[in-house]
Amino acid sequence: MAENTDLSLVQDIIRAAGGHASSLHELTERHQAADVARVLVDEICSRCPPPVNEEPVLIEVVLRTADERRSHWLSAVKDAPVRDVPRGEGFVAMRIEYELADLVRELFGPSREHHTGVRETGLFPYAGSDAADQIAPYFLAAQQATATVLAGCTSAKPDLNELTSRYLTPKWGSLHWFTPHYDRHFRPYRDEEVRVLEIGIGGYKHPEWGGGSLRMWKHFFHRGLIHGLDIVDKSHADEQRITTLIGDQNDPDCLAEIAEKYGPFDIVIDDGSHINEHVRTSFQALFPHVRNGGLYVIEDLWTAYWPGFGGSEDPERSGATSIGLVKSLIDSLQHEELPPEQGRTPSYADRHVTGLHVYHNLAFIEKGANAEGGIPPWIPRDFDSLVAASSGGAA
Ligand SMILES: C[S@@+](CC[C@H](N)C(=O)[O-])C[C@H]1O[C@@H](n2cnc3c(N)ncnc32)[C@H](O)[C@@H]1O
Structure with missing residues:
Protein backbone atom coordinates (compact mmCIF):
# COMPACT_ATOMS: atom_id res chain seq x y z
CA MET A 1 0.00 0.00 0.00
CA ALA A 2 1.36 3.39 -0.95
CA GLU A 3 1.88 5.85 1.86
CA ASN A 4 1.25 9.52 1.37
CA THR A 5 3.73 11.30 3.61
CA ASP A 6 1.84 14.60 3.59
CA LEU A 7 -1.48 13.06 4.60
CA SER A 8 -1.54 14.18 8.23
CA LEU A 9 -0.52 17.72 7.25
CA VAL A 10 -3.19 17.82 4.55
CA GLN A 11 -5.80 16.52 6.99
CA ASP A 12 -4.79 19.13 9.54
CA ILE A 13 -5.12 21.88 6.92
CA ILE A 14 -8.55 20.64 5.78
CA ARG A 15 -9.79 20.50 9.35
CA ALA A 16 -8.56 23.99 10.18
CA ALA A 17 -10.09 25.32 6.96
CA GLY A 18 -13.51 24.24 8.16
CA GLY A 19 -13.13 25.88 11.54
CA HIS A 20 -13.03 29.36 13.03
CA ALA A 21 -10.42 31.93 12.00
CA SER A 22 -8.56 31.06 15.20
CA SER A 23 -8.11 27.49 13.91
CA LEU A 24 -6.37 28.88 10.85
CA HIS A 25 -4.17 31.03 13.04
CA GLU A 26 -3.21 27.99 15.13
CA LEU A 27 -2.53 26.03 11.96
CA THR A 28 0.10 28.50 10.86
CA GLU A 29 1.64 28.29 14.33
CA ARG A 30 1.73 24.47 14.24
CA HIS A 31 3.31 24.16 10.82
CA GLN A 32 5.98 25.90 8.80
CA ALA A 33 4.39 28.34 6.35
CA ALA A 34 6.54 26.78 3.62
CA ASP A 35 4.98 23.34 4.20
CA VAL A 36 1.43 24.68 4.17
CA ALA A 37 2.22 26.71 1.04
CA ARG A 38 3.55 23.59 -0.71
CA VAL A 39 0.27 21.76 -0.05
CA LEU A 40 -1.77 24.73 -1.30
CA VAL A 41 0.22 25.17 -4.49
CA LEU A 74 3.26 28.71 -11.83
CA SER A 75 4.07 27.99 -15.43
CA ALA A 76 1.08 28.10 -17.79
CA VAL A 77 1.12 27.24 -21.48
CA LYS A 78 -1.17 25.32 -23.81
CA ASP A 79 -0.65 21.53 -23.99
CA ALA A 80 1.07 21.29 -20.57
CA PRO A 81 -0.40 21.14 -17.08
CA VAL A 82 0.09 24.11 -14.77
CA ARG A 83 3.27 23.46 -12.79
CA ASP A 84 5.14 24.98 -9.87
CA VAL A 85 8.56 25.83 -11.36
CA PRO A 86 11.70 27.71 -10.35
CA ARG A 87 11.61 31.43 -11.07
CA GLY A 88 13.86 30.98 -14.13
CA GLU A 89 13.62 33.22 -17.10
CA GLY A 90 9.89 33.03 -17.79
CA PHE A 91 7.89 36.19 -18.27
CA VAL A 92 5.82 37.00 -15.16
CA ALA A 93 2.41 38.03 -16.44
CA MET A 94 0.50 38.37 -13.18
CA ARG A 95 1.03 38.39 -9.44
CA ILE A 96 -1.77 36.91 -7.34
CA GLU A 97 -1.32 37.52 -3.63
CA TYR A 98 -3.18 35.90 -0.73
CA GLU A 99 -2.97 35.84 3.01
CA LEU A 100 -1.95 32.20 3.55
CA ALA A 101 -4.95 31.57 5.83
CA ASP A 102 -7.36 33.05 3.27
CA LEU A 103 -6.12 30.69 0.58
CA VAL A 104 -6.39 27.74 2.98
CA ARG A 105 -10.05 28.60 3.41
CA GLU A 106 -10.60 29.21 -0.32
CA LEU A 107 -9.22 25.81 -1.23
CA PHE A 108 -10.21 23.60 1.66
CA GLY A 109 -13.02 25.35 3.50
CA PRO A 110 -16.70 24.75 2.83
CA SER A 111 -17.29 25.67 -0.80
CA ARG A 112 -17.61 29.35 -1.61
CA GLU A 113 -19.16 30.64 -4.79
CA HIS A 114 -18.39 34.26 -3.92
CA HIS A 115 -14.83 35.16 -4.69
CA THR A 116 -14.25 38.89 -4.57
CA GLY A 117 -12.05 40.59 -2.02
CA VAL A 118 -9.90 37.62 -1.08
CA ARG A 119 -6.77 38.38 -3.09
CA GLU A 120 -4.61 41.12 -4.50
CA THR A 121 -3.51 41.12 -8.13
CA GLY A 122 -0.88 42.94 -10.14
CA LEU A 123 -0.55 42.76 -13.92
CA PHE A 124 3.05 42.43 -15.26
CA PRO A 125 4.45 43.15 -11.79
CA TYR A 126 8.08 43.40 -12.89
CA ALA A 127 7.55 45.57 -15.97
CA GLY A 128 8.95 49.07 -15.81
CA SER A 129 7.29 52.18 -17.21
CA ASP A 130 9.10 51.76 -20.55
CA ALA A 131 8.14 48.09 -21.07
CA ALA A 132 5.09 48.50 -23.33
CA ASP A 133 6.76 46.78 -26.30
CA GLN A 134 8.02 43.91 -24.14
CA ILE A 135 4.56 43.38 -22.65
CA ALA A 136 2.51 43.46 -25.87
CA PRO A 137 3.05 39.82 -26.97
CA TYR A 138 2.02 38.58 -23.53
CA PHE A 139 -1.18 40.53 -23.04
CA LEU A 140 -3.63 37.85 -24.15
CA ALA A 141 -1.59 35.12 -22.42
CA ALA A 142 -1.66 37.09 -19.16
CA GLN A 143 -5.44 37.13 -19.14
CA GLN A 144 -5.84 33.50 -20.19
CA ALA A 145 -3.22 32.13 -17.80
CA THR A 146 -4.59 34.17 -14.91
CA ALA A 147 -8.08 32.81 -15.53
CA THR A 148 -6.62 29.29 -15.59
CA VAL A 149 -4.75 29.71 -12.30
CA LEU A 150 -7.65 31.45 -10.56
CA ALA A 151 -9.91 28.56 -11.58
CA GLY A 152 -7.53 26.40 -9.57
CA CYS A 153 -7.66 28.71 -6.56
CA THR A 154 -11.29 28.01 -5.68
CA SER A 155 -13.59 25.29 -4.45
CA ALA A 156 -16.47 26.46 -6.63
CA LYS A 157 -18.59 23.54 -7.74
CA PRO A 158 -17.04 21.95 -10.83
CA ASP A 159 -19.01 20.50 -13.72
CA LEU A 160 -18.63 16.73 -13.46
CA ASN A 161 -19.14 16.23 -17.19
CA GLU A 162 -16.26 18.57 -17.93
CA LEU A 163 -14.11 16.80 -15.32
CA THR A 164 -14.67 13.41 -16.98
CA SER A 165 -13.01 14.61 -20.17
CA ARG A 166 -10.36 16.64 -18.33
CA TYR A 167 -9.24 13.65 -16.27
CA LEU A 168 -10.10 10.94 -18.81
CA THR A 169 -12.58 8.80 -16.94
CA PRO A 170 -15.36 7.14 -18.92
CA LYS A 171 -18.18 7.94 -16.52
CA TRP A 172 -19.94 10.13 -19.07
CA GLY A 173 -20.32 10.34 -22.80
CA SER A 174 -19.78 6.90 -24.32
CA LEU A 175 -20.92 3.72 -22.55
CA HIS A 176 -21.77 5.35 -19.23
CA TRP A 177 -24.16 8.20 -18.52
CA PHE A 178 -23.53 8.38 -14.80
CA THR A 179 -22.41 11.90 -13.94
CA PRO A 180 -25.85 13.53 -13.54
CA HIS A 181 -26.71 10.83 -11.01
CA TYR A 182 -23.39 11.26 -9.25
CA ASP A 183 -23.89 15.00 -9.14
CA ARG A 184 -27.34 14.58 -7.62
CA HIS A 185 -26.32 12.08 -4.95
CA PHE A 186 -22.80 13.30 -4.13
CA ARG A 187 -23.47 17.03 -4.01
CA PRO A 188 -24.73 17.00 -0.40
CA TYR A 189 -21.32 15.61 0.69
CA ARG A 190 -19.20 18.20 -1.12
CA ASP A 191 -18.43 20.31 1.92
CA GLU A 192 -17.64 17.39 4.16
CA GLU A 193 -14.27 15.83 4.97
CA VAL A 194 -15.33 12.71 3.13
CA ARG A 195 -13.38 9.49 2.82
CA VAL A 196 -14.11 7.91 -0.53
CA LEU A 197 -13.07 4.43 -1.66
CA GLU A 198 -13.38 3.52 -5.33
CA ILE A 199 -12.81 -0.10 -6.32
CA GLY A 200 -11.22 -0.13 -9.78
CA ILE A 201 -8.66 2.55 -10.64
CA GLY A 202 -8.67 1.88 -14.38
CA GLY A 203 -6.31 0.83 -17.14
CA TYR A 204 -6.39 -2.86 -16.16
CA LYS A 205 -2.90 -4.39 -16.59
CA HIS A 206 -1.32 -1.30 -18.08
CA PRO A 207 0.92 -0.01 -15.26
CA GLU A 208 0.60 3.67 -16.17
CA TRP A 209 -3.03 3.97 -17.14
CA GLY A 210 -5.99 4.78 -14.95
CA GLY A 211 -6.59 7.14 -12.05
CA GLY A 212 -8.90 9.52 -13.92
CA SER A 213 -11.91 8.93 -11.71
CA LEU A 214 -9.79 9.31 -8.55
CA ARG A 215 -8.62 12.70 -9.81
CA MET A 216 -12.19 13.64 -10.61
CA TRP A 217 -13.38 12.74 -7.10
CA LYS A 218 -10.42 14.60 -5.60
CA HIS A 219 -11.48 17.72 -7.47
CA PHE A 220 -15.19 17.31 -6.72
CA PHE A 221 -14.68 16.54 -3.01
CA HIS A 222 -12.30 19.40 -2.32
CA ARG A 223 -12.09 18.46 1.38
CA GLY A 224 -11.98 14.71 0.81
CA LEU A 225 -9.45 11.92 1.00
CA ILE A 226 -9.73 9.63 -2.01
CA HIS A 227 -8.69 5.97 -1.98
CA GLY A 228 -8.50 3.72 -5.01
CA LEU A 229 -8.27 -0.08 -4.88
CA ASP A 230 -7.06 -2.14 -7.82
CA ILE A 231 -5.71 -5.63 -8.30
CA VAL A 232 -2.85 -4.05 -10.27
CA ASP A 233 -0.29 -1.67 -8.80
CA LYS A 234 -1.53 1.81 -9.77
CA SER A 235 0.76 3.81 -7.53
CA HIS A 236 1.50 6.14 -10.45
CA ALA A 237 -1.87 7.67 -9.56
CA ASP A 238 -0.86 8.59 -6.00
CA GLU A 239 -1.22 12.31 -5.34
CA GLN A 240 -1.80 14.61 -2.46
CA ARG A 241 -5.24 13.42 -1.18
CA ILE A 242 -5.19 10.31 -3.42
CA THR A 243 -3.99 6.98 -2.00
CA THR A 244 -3.87 3.90 -4.19
CA LEU A 245 -4.12 0.43 -2.70
CA ILE A 246 -3.41 -2.99 -4.18
CA GLY A 247 -5.86 -5.80 -3.47
CA ASP A 248 -8.52 -8.15 -4.74
CA GLN A 249 -12.10 -6.99 -4.28
CA ASN A 250 -13.12 -10.64 -3.99
CA ASP A 251 -10.98 -11.12 -0.88
CA PRO A 252 -12.99 -10.20 2.24
CA ASP A 253 -9.90 -10.23 4.50
CA CYS A 254 -8.09 -7.76 2.27
CA LEU A 255 -11.15 -5.48 2.20
CA ALA A 256 -11.51 -5.68 5.98
CA GLU A 257 -7.86 -4.72 6.43
CA ILE A 258 -8.25 -1.74 4.11
CA ALA A 259 -11.42 -0.61 5.86
CA GLU A 260 -9.74 -0.87 9.27
CA LYS A 261 -6.85 1.25 8.12
CA TYR A 262 -8.56 3.84 5.91
CA GLY A 263 -12.26 3.75 6.85
CA PRO A 264 -14.93 4.19 7.83
CA PHE A 265 -15.89 5.48 4.42
CA ASP A 266 -18.52 8.03 3.55
CA ILE A 267 -18.78 6.71 0.03
CA VAL A 268 -17.74 3.41 -1.59
CA ILE A 269 -17.97 3.04 -5.38
CA ASP A 270 -17.64 -0.39 -6.96
CA ASP A 271 -16.21 0.08 -10.46
CA GLY A 272 -13.90 -2.91 -10.34
CA SER A 273 -14.08 -6.26 -12.16
CA HIS A 274 -17.91 -6.22 -12.40
CA ILE A 275 -17.82 -9.99 -11.94
CA ASN A 276 -21.06 -10.67 -10.13
CA GLU A 277 -19.53 -12.73 -7.33
CA HIS A 278 -16.96 -9.96 -6.74
CA VAL A 279 -19.63 -7.27 -6.57
CA ARG A 280 -21.53 -9.24 -3.94
CA THR A 281 -18.40 -10.09 -1.91
CA SER A 282 -17.31 -6.46 -1.86
CA PHE A 283 -20.74 -5.27 -0.75
CA GLN A 284 -20.89 -7.81 2.09
CA ALA A 285 -17.37 -6.88 3.22
CA LEU A 286 -17.48 -3.11 2.81
CA PHE A 287 -21.05 -2.01 3.46
CA PRO A 288 -20.49 -2.43 7.24
CA HIS A 289 -17.59 0.03 6.88
CA VAL A 290 -19.72 2.77 5.33
CA ARG A 291 -20.76 5.27 7.97
CA ASN A 292 -24.41 5.83 8.72
CA GLY A 293 -25.55 8.53 6.33
CA GLY A 294 -23.09 7.35 3.68
CA LEU A 295 -23.52 5.76 0.27
CA TYR A 296 -22.50 2.53 -1.46
CA VAL A 297 -22.54 2.71 -5.26
CA ILE A 298 -22.43 -0.11 -7.80
CA GLU A 299 -21.63 0.66 -11.43
CA ASP A 300 -22.09 -1.29 -14.67
CA LEU A 301 -25.01 -3.43 -13.57
CA TRP A 302 -25.33 -4.76 -17.13
CA THR A 303 -22.91 -7.58 -16.31
CA ALA A 304 -25.74 -9.06 -14.20
CA TYR A 305 -27.08 -10.36 -17.52
CA TRP A 306 -23.73 -11.58 -18.91
CA PRO A 307 -22.89 -15.24 -18.18
CA GLY A 308 -19.23 -14.47 -18.88
CA PHE A 309 -19.25 -12.34 -15.72
CA GLY A 310 -21.26 -14.83 -13.68
CA GLY A 311 -24.52 -13.14 -14.63
CA SER A 312 -27.76 -14.63 -15.88
CA GLU A 313 -29.62 -13.74 -19.04
CA ASP A 314 -32.87 -14.70 -17.31
CA PRO A 315 -34.04 -11.99 -14.90
CA GLU A 316 -36.01 -14.63 -13.00
CA ARG A 317 -32.70 -16.33 -12.11
CA SER A 318 -30.89 -13.23 -10.89
CA GLY A 319 -30.29 -14.59 -7.38
CA ALA A 320 -26.49 -14.60 -7.51
CA THR A 321 -25.98 -11.46 -9.56
CA SER A 322 -25.43 -7.80 -8.78
CA ILE A 323 -29.00 -7.05 -9.85
CA GLY A 324 -30.12 -9.91 -7.61
CA LEU A 325 -28.30 -8.19 -4.75
CA VAL A 326 -30.00 -4.89 -5.50
CA LYS A 327 -33.42 -6.56 -5.72
CA SER A 328 -32.81 -8.30 -2.39
CA LEU A 329 -32.04 -4.92 -0.82
CA ILE A 330 -35.59 -3.78 -1.55
CA ASP A 331 -36.75 -6.58 0.74
CA SER A 332 -34.06 -5.55 3.24
CA LEU A 333 -35.42 -2.02 3.21
CA GLN A 334 -38.92 -3.38 3.81
CA HIS A 335 -37.98 -6.23 6.15
CA GLU A 336 -39.97 -4.82 9.09
CA GLU A 337 -43.12 -5.29 7.05
CA LEU A 338 -42.62 -9.03 6.54
CA PRO A 339 -44.98 -11.24 8.57
CA PRO A 340 -43.23 -12.46 11.77
CA GLU A 341 -44.24 -16.04 10.98
CA GLN A 342 -41.67 -15.98 8.19
CA GLY A 343 -39.09 -16.05 11.00
CA ARG A 344 -36.62 -13.84 9.21
CA THR A 345 -33.59 -12.92 11.29
CA PRO A 346 -32.69 -9.38 10.22
CA SER A 347 -29.44 -9.35 8.29
CA TYR A 348 -26.90 -6.53 8.41
CA ALA A 349 -28.34 -5.16 5.17
CA ASP A 350 -31.88 -5.40 6.64
CA ARG A 351 -30.83 -3.28 9.56
CA HIS A 352 -28.81 -0.74 7.58
CA VAL A 353 -30.20 -0.14 4.09
CA THR A 354 -32.27 3.03 4.32
CA GLY A 355 -32.69 3.94 0.67
CA LEU A 356 -32.12 2.73 -2.86
CA HIS A 357 -31.82 4.73 -6.04
CA VAL A 358 -31.49 2.57 -9.12
CA TYR A 359 -30.73 4.02 -12.52
CA HIS A 360 -29.81 2.42 -15.81
CA ASN A 361 -26.69 0.37 -14.90
CA LEU A 362 -26.07 2.27 -11.65
CA ALA A 363 -27.31 1.81 -8.08
CA PHE A 364 -26.92 4.03 -5.00
CA ILE A 365 -27.53 2.35 -1.65
CA GLU A 366 -28.04 4.58 1.38
CA LYS A 367 -26.68 3.41 4.72
CA GLY A 368 -28.20 4.18 8.11
CA ALA A 369 -30.42 2.68 10.80
CA ASN A 370 -33.35 0.98 9.12
CA ALA A 371 -35.46 0.75 12.24
CA GLU A 372 -38.49 2.96 11.91
CA GLY A 373 -40.63 0.04 13.09
CA GLY A 374 -43.12 -1.86 10.96
CA ILE A 375 -46.78 -1.04 10.66
CA PRO A 376 -48.16 -2.13 14.10
CA PRO A 377 -49.85 -5.53 14.45
CA TRP A 378 -53.16 -4.05 15.59
CA ILE A 379 -53.69 -2.46 12.16
CA PRO A 380 -55.91 -4.82 10.12
CA ARG A 381 -54.05 -6.67 7.39
CA ASP A 382 -57.01 -6.95 5.03
CA PHE A 383 -58.60 -4.06 3.19
CA ASP A 384 -62.23 -4.53 4.26
CA SER A 385 -61.33 -4.77 7.96
CA LEU A 386 -59.16 -1.67 7.63
CA VAL A 387 -62.04 0.28 6.04
CA ALA A 388 -64.43 -0.96 8.73
CA ALA A 389 -62.02 -0.02 11.51
CA SER A 390 -61.35 3.36 9.93
CA SER A 391 -65.06 4.07 9.55
CA GLY A 392 -65.36 3.45 13.24
CA GLY A 393 -62.64 6.04 13.85
CA ALA A 394 -59.86 3.58 14.69
CA ALA A 395 -57.41 4.77 12.00
C1 LIG B 1 -13.52 -0.17 -15.31
S1 LIG B 1 -11.88 -0.06 -14.68
C2 LIG B 1 -12.04 1.28 -13.52
C3 LIG B 1 -12.25 2.61 -14.15
C4 LIG B 1 -12.16 3.80 -13.23
N1 LIG B 1 -12.93 3.60 -12.01
C5 LIG B 1 -12.67 5.05 -13.92
O1 LIG B 1 -13.87 5.37 -13.81
O2 LIG B 1 -11.86 5.73 -14.57
C6 LIG B 1 -11.80 -1.49 -13.70
C7 LIG B 1 -10.51 -1.71 -12.92
O3 LIG B 1 -10.79 -2.74 -11.97
C8 LIG B 1 -9.60 -3.48 -11.76
N2 LIG B 1 -9.92 -4.83 -11.25
C9 LIG B 1 -10.23 -5.94 -11.96
N3 LIG B 1 -10.43 -6.98 -11.14
C10 LIG B 1 -10.26 -6.52 -9.87
C11 LIG B 1 -10.32 -7.13 -8.58
N4 LIG B 1 -10.62 -8.42 -8.43
N5 LIG B 1 -10.09 -6.35 -7.50
C12 LIG B 1 -9.76 -5.05 -7.64
N6 LIG B 1 -9.70 -4.42 -8.84
C13 LIG B 1 -9.93 -5.14 -9.94
C14 LIG B 1 -8.93 -3.52 -13.13
O4 LIG B 1 -7.53 -3.73 -13.00
C15 LIG B 1 -9.31 -2.15 -13.72
O5 LIG B 1 -8.24 -1.24 -13.60
Missing part, protein backbone atom coordinates in the same frame (compact mmCIF):
# COMPACT_ATOMS: atom_id res chain seq x y z
CA ASP A 42 0.06 21.45 -5.24
CA GLU A 43 -3.70 21.67 -4.84
CA ILE A 44 -3.99 24.72 -7.12
CA CYS A 45 -2.02 22.96 -9.86
CA SER A 46 -4.20 19.86 -9.65
CA ARG A 47 -7.42 21.93 -9.90
CA CYS A 48 -6.35 24.18 -12.79
CA PRO A 49 -8.03 23.44 -16.11
CA PRO A 50 -5.69 22.92 -19.08
CA PRO A 51 -4.11 26.25 -20.04
CA VAL A 52 -5.22 27.76 -23.36
CA ASN A 53 -2.51 30.45 -23.75
CA GLU A 54 -0.11 29.84 -26.66
CA GLU A 55 2.55 32.18 -25.26
CA PRO A 56 4.19 30.67 -22.14
CA VAL A 57 3.98 32.83 -19.03
CA LEU A 58 4.54 32.59 -15.30
CA ILE A 59 1.89 33.51 -12.77
CA GLU A 60 3.41 34.47 -9.44
CA VAL A 61 1.42 33.26 -6.43
CA VAL A 62 2.47 35.12 -3.29
CA LEU A 63 1.44 33.74 0.09
CA ARG A 64 1.70 36.07 3.07
CA THR A 65 1.88 35.43 6.78
CA ALA A 66 2.62 37.95 9.50
CA ASP A 67 6.33 37.17 9.19
CA GLU A 68 7.02 36.40 5.56
CA ARG A 69 6.03 36.61 1.92
CA ARG A 70 6.66 33.50 -0.16
CA SER A 71 6.45 33.33 -3.95
CA HIS A 72 5.64 30.32 -6.11
CA TRP A 73 5.92 30.54 -9.89
